[in-house]
Amino acid sequence: MKKVLIYKSFERFWHWTQAILIFFLMLSGFEIHGSISFFGFENAVTYHNVAAYAFMILIVFAIFWHFTTGEWRQYVPTFKSLKSQLDFYLFGIFRNAPHPTKKTVLSKLNPLQRLTYFGLKIVVIPVMVFSGILYMLYRYPQKEGITALNIESLEIIAVLHTIGAFLLVAFVIVHLYLITTGTKVLTNLQAMLTGYEELEDEGDKEKKSLNNFENQEG
């Protein structure tokens, strides 16, 4: 095993800032929706807007970082080993079965994570941002802007934004549980905090398979 830098500093900054902002957007958003009462409606609207602007700025930096570093490749979905990963979470994990896929610096997401994060990045987050912006334009009329966009009713925007919010709540719940399913309960959390995680040494793996090969030959 070897300690390697798996999450770089911008990645950790982006991850935790995004986590705080999404949590905050959820809290204020569901107050606007009428489900909870925490900041008071007017404050909730103001806070939701401020957090939404911060979130959009963060997204711009994150997109830039992913494309300049090539890290976007980590999120390309794959169906290879998807079933064994699903089997692991549904059954294997309760029988102490080994993780079906190995984490490496170049491929740190398992197939299920790849698919889920890809869906979040390509569908859920864009839906939240675009419906949120349309919501902003509708609620704070800039007359021509609205007629130009021809938003006649808030309904479709509100429904899309709320469905996205529920999907994000579901994601956060599952994500919090899955954090605990690393090598040890806190391994994944520590990695996202410090950047480092103990992974199987690629060199060791090669040596091991060479040894096995020599033993078989001998």
Ligand code: HEM
């Ligand atoms: C950049 C992203 C976002 C923008 C621009 C945005 C913007 C807005 C705006 C302008 C409103 C209406 C506020 C009002 O009625 O005055 C709203 C409502 C709401 N937002 Fe967001 N939001 C964003 C992200 C999120 C996220 C990430 C969540 C939750 C995870 C969320 C949950 C909600 C909820 C539940 C409502 C109330 C919907 C309703 O009942 O009609 N929003 N958002």
